[in-house]
Amino acid sequence: MSSVLLSVSNLSKSYGGRLAVDGVSFQVMAGQVVGLLGPNGAGKSTTVGMIAGLLRSDGGSVTLNGEPITPGNSAAKRKLGLVPQDLALYDDLSALENLKLFGALYGLAGAQLKQRCAEVLQQVRLSDRADDKPATFSGGMKRRLNIAAALLHRPALLILDEPTVGVDPQSRNAIFDTLEALKAQGMALIYTSHYMEEVERLADHIVIIDHGKVLADESPAGLYRRLPSQAALRAELAQAPAAALLQELARQPGVTSVRADGAALDIGLQETAGAPAVLAWLAAQAGAPLHFATNRASLEDIFLTLTGRTLRD
Numbered sequence: 001m002s003s004v005l006l007s008v009s010n011l012s013k014s015y016g017g018r019l020a021v022d023g024v025s026f027q028v029m030a031g032q033v034v035g036l037l038g039p040n041g042a043g044k045s046t047t048v049g050m051i052a053g054l055l056r057s058d059g060g061s062v063t064l065n066g067e068p069i070t071p072g073n074s075a076a077k078r079k080l081g082l083v084p085q086d087l088a089l090y091d092d093l094s095a096l097e098n099l100k101l102f103g104a105l106y107g108l109a110g111a112q113l114k115q116r117c118a119e120v121l122q123q124v125r126l127s128d129r130a131d132d133k134p135a136t137f138s139g140g141m142k143r144r145l146n147i148a149a150a151l152l153h154r155p156a157l158l159i160l161d162e163p164t165v166g167v168d169p170q171s172r173n174a175i176f177d178t179l180e181a182l183k184a185q186g187m188a189l190i191y192t193s194h195y196m197e198e199v200e201r202l203a204d205h206i207v208i209i210d211h212g213k214v215l216a217d218e219s220p221a222g223l224y225r226r227l228p229s230q231a232a233l234r235a236e237l238a239q240a241p242a243a244a245l246l247q248e249l250a251r252q253p254g255v256t257s258v259r260a261d262g263a264a265l266d267i268g269l270q271e272t273a274g275a276p277a278v279l280a281w282l283a284a285q286a287g288a289p290l291h292f293a294t295n296r297a298s299l300e301d302i303f304l305t306l307t308g309r310t311l312r313d
């Protein structure tokens with residue numbers, strides 16, 4: 001069984017009397033990738049700022065390997081790396097010089113600093129740009145340099161706050177490749193995002209927050225099990241079906257809902273694998289559909305089920 005690396009307990013913080021984070025608790029196990037998912041303003045940045053010891057909480061606690069993390073405990077803070085939303089790079093220093101500066105802040109020097117700079121540049125695939133200034137980099141390359149800076153001191157946990165916002169698709173893929181490689185090496189990650197597909201690609205565990213509160217704290221599979229329909233089947237018939245056929249369709253095994261708009265049917269299914277039997281039944285009753293498509297449910301549907309709103313509201 002894996003051990004608890006980070007424990008976040010009942011964290012809260014208000015800005016000017018307005019609660020931004022309201023009793024947030026969750027854990028990160030060693031080697032686990034946790035996606036912190038929520039719409040803009042949900043409290044993700046405030047939460048990770050407190051976890052990283054940058055922001056003082058109004059209440060609650062954070063421990064890393066059992067040791068409390070607070071703004072005053074710099075030894076504990078050094079066991080994690082934070083890639084903030086706002087980039088912190090010096091435009092008139094080269095990429096390598098930037099890293100040397102960050103490394104010195106972590107107490108690295110000499111041959112060790114040089115070696116770590118080379119290693120982290122390779123990890124983010126910027127070795128060939130080491131001597132170039134960040135001013136010549138795309139937004140995504142700057143972000144990758146910031147990830148490199150956060151890795152220099154070999155943190156046990158890397159926290160990334162919306163690392164793909166404002167990033168070109170090529171760099172986005174490079175960031176994912178880097179994060180997947182870090183995951184494969186056993187590094188624990190916390191990754192905040194309001195993009196479901198990103199969290200889904202990387203996370204072993206998902207914490208959904210909204211209005212500063214945790215709404216769900218589960219594996220992706222566990223989240224999907226909360227949905228009444230795992231999949232949707234859209235079928236267009238040659239003509240609008242009779243009401244009796246729709247009622248009978250709704251009673252077919254594995255069908256969770258039926259909605260008709262003229263000849264177009266939207267059928268909720270317990271699982272995607274149920275689609276062929278439902279299509280065969282439809283074909284026998286009403287003739288072969290002119291067109292059909294299945295869609296697996298997404299984390300977007302889960303957020304909608306939990307809050308009644310879409311993530312992009």
Ligand code: ADP
Pocket residue numbers: 015019020038039040041042043044045046047
């Ligand atoms: P997210 O990262 O999920 O977008 P944030 O943690 O940035 O959410 O913000 C949570 C809430 O706290 C929002 O309502 C935001 O407007 C507010 N907030 C964040 N930072 C500050 C600040 N420095 N001063 C005042 N309000 C803030």
